[in-house]
Amino acid sequence: MSETTQTADEAQQTRDGPATSASVTTTGETDEQIRESWTDYQFDGRAQIVTEDLNVYYGDDHALKNISMEIPEKSVTALIGPSGCGKSTFLRCLNRMNDRISAARIEGSVEVDGREIYQDGVNLVELRKRVGMVFQQPNPFPKSIRDNVSYGPRKHGDIRKGLLDRLLGRDESEKERELVEHALRQAAIWDEVEDRLDDNALGLSGGQQQRLCIARALATDPDVLLMDEPASALDPIATSKIEDLIHDLSEDYTVVIVTHNMQQAARISDQTAVFLTGGELVEYDRTDKIFENPESERVEDYISGKFG
Amino acid sequence: MTREQYQNRLEDLRADVLYMSELVGNRLSRALDALSQKDEAMAREVTDGDDVINRQYLELEGECVNLIARQQPVAGDLRFITASFKILTDLERIGDLATNLAAYALEADREIFSDVDTQQIGAATLAMLDAAMEAYEAGDVDLCWAVARRDDEVDEMCESASDAVVRGLITSGELIEGEIETKLPEVRRLLLTVRDLERVGDHAVNVAARTLYMVESNDELLE
Structure with missing residues (x-):
């Protein structure tokens, strides 16, 4: 022609x-037109979280557009993308943290273990016990290391402790001790703090504080751990410990992690979802596939550091 | 994937490359035996088994690419992975050459130029491969240089073997009609055997050169 x-x-x-x-x-x-096949990630095993046509608006701003994703259980799912792409918004939808933002409007469906979390009558305390969150900045309570971990279980009534319980003879100090040790061991920080459980948590280093926060999230025995940039405020050694920990945790928990650090996503995740500007999920696949041979040219440009 | 797992994967890669070199060395050794003993069954075993090496080669190459893509190796780890990536190619080529040698064993039916000792050359190249892999396993720099020196000897052996064949042909006087045709494939196979063995030596030197780079970031042997 x-x-x-x-x-x-x-x-x-x-x-x-x-x-x-x-x-x-x-x-x-x-x-670039996003193809449905790019986000239709097939995997063996059970989906722990399923979102369907999830849309989020902050006032007039359409922050997330038609996100349909299935997140497999007991694995690490990384959400990556540039600032403002909606990845943190998506993460926050998974335990209804966006409810706190009055201007936010959420449409579509999010199921955790087959149960819709955006329906009336959902117990938010119960939801957040099962779907825990770890934030970018470690935010321990200004209390002892022990109290940081046992706070959740006590609040949820999983352990009884205090003056009234002592008087009524149902004090569960031993159970608390076991639970605290278990959570701190799971968070790979037990060896560093076992001699000073009554010290104030704010005296720990940043990396230790973050692992303490992970222990705190684990103490309520969740199924899902959401992590929003959990290592971005940490030095490389502390980061490496958190990454090791995330990998180990994925044997028992479903971990969903937002990270700006693409290399971190490549290192630690089983599958990666790439959100690009405009609140769109462009590609979602095995991490091997995303980092070796992505379908989308925009995704390739993004992970290669070529922008514009 | 984590740092601890990453270190385990690096160790696994090293072990897998070493295992592949053992398979390749074994095939080379059997090809040489098949040549000397005119053992058709053994020769066929070698020619038929090359796909095992090829599969392993592709699998390990994929592992190197995956480690680079997902772990962003730097410094010593980067040199180890890139050196292994190249060494895998050399091992795969040695596997191909072993297949060639076994194929010659299938075709050859009589001994010519009995003073040309291809077995001796073969043993020398096999020893070079073993030494190169030992250097890779232990990060032994001295051994890398020793392999390179040994290759000069092998090259000389190959050259004098080829010379002996050519000299023999020239001094044997004119061949009677018909004899040329029957002798031609035999001579060609013998010369190809010598050439292929020489190439095995070259690949062993490549392994040593990549190992030297891996250990000391020294590319002198690559030149």
């Missing part, structure tokens, strides 16, 4: 391959 008989569209298509692949517009931005 000669150049003169081509339509503009055909000429574009000839240069860029199939119409569904990225085509560069005059502004230099890529205008």
